[in-house]
Amino acid sequence: MGREVRKVAKGWEHPRDERGRYHPMFAEPYIDVLQEWQQNNALWEKGIHPDQQQYRGAAACKTYADWNGPAPDPSYYNQHKWTEKEACCFQYYETVTEGTPLSPVFDSLADLSDWLIKNEGYTRAYAEEFCRTGWAPTFIGQVSVDTESILKKEEQMPRTVRPPKKRKGKKPGMRAFPELQ
Numbered sequence: 001m002g003r004e005v006r007k008v009a010k011g012w013e014h015p016r017d018e019r020g021r022y023h024p025m026f027a028e029p030y031i032d033v034l035q036e037w038q039q040n041n042a043l044w045e046k047g048i049h050p051d052q053q054q055y056r057g058a059a060a061c062k063t064y065a066d067w068n069g070p071a072p073d074p075s076y077y078n079q080h081k082w083t084e085k086e087a088c089c090f091q092y093y094e095t096v097t098e099g100t101p102l103s104p105v106f107d108s109l110a111d112l113s114d115w116l117i118k119n120e121g122y123t124r125a126y127a128e129e130f131c132r133t134g135w136a137p138t139f140i141g142q143v144s145v146d147t148e149s150i151l152k153k154e155e156q157m158p159r160t161v162r163p164p165k166k167r168k169g170k171k172p173g174m175r176a177f178p179e180l181q
């Protein structure tokens with residue numbers, strides 16, 4: 001999940017739904033995803049799919065669709081399989097959904113970078129790095145291992161976002177049940 005740069009054809013118009021909103025769509029061409037699914041399905045039917053050997057739960061699934069879901073829905077994939085020459089432009093996408101465009105189509109990464117600075121508040125360095133790598137996460141978190149580290153972090157939080165402190169001798173939310181306190 002995040003943001004990415006997709007290579008698209010000049011004049012590309014991302015599909016819209018009946019309300020005029022962008023229809024979320026993965027970047028991969030439908031034909032490629034369908035062929036991969038069909039190949040995996042054929043292996044499954046022969047009993048030689050790698051997952052059938054590697055995962056115990058796979059044995060309970062009679063079909064590849066039971067194991068990995070149905071064949072891909074064409075409405076969620078690009079119907080075009082552009083050549084490298086055809087996919088000569090760039091567009092900024094969100095990928096929290098399958099993917100919808102956030103920018104117009106640009107002829108160059110430099111133009112996209114300038115647009116990100118002007119319209120998305122990116123710094124020049126970040127915009128250029130994002131365009132170079134083609135991807136950035138939307139959210140980065142940290143997993144805490146123990147309650148002590150969580151408590152230390154709560155003490156560092158601004159007062160407005162800290163969990164409420166427990167009152168001495170009473171459990172929060174238990175006023176209606178004094179016999180449980």
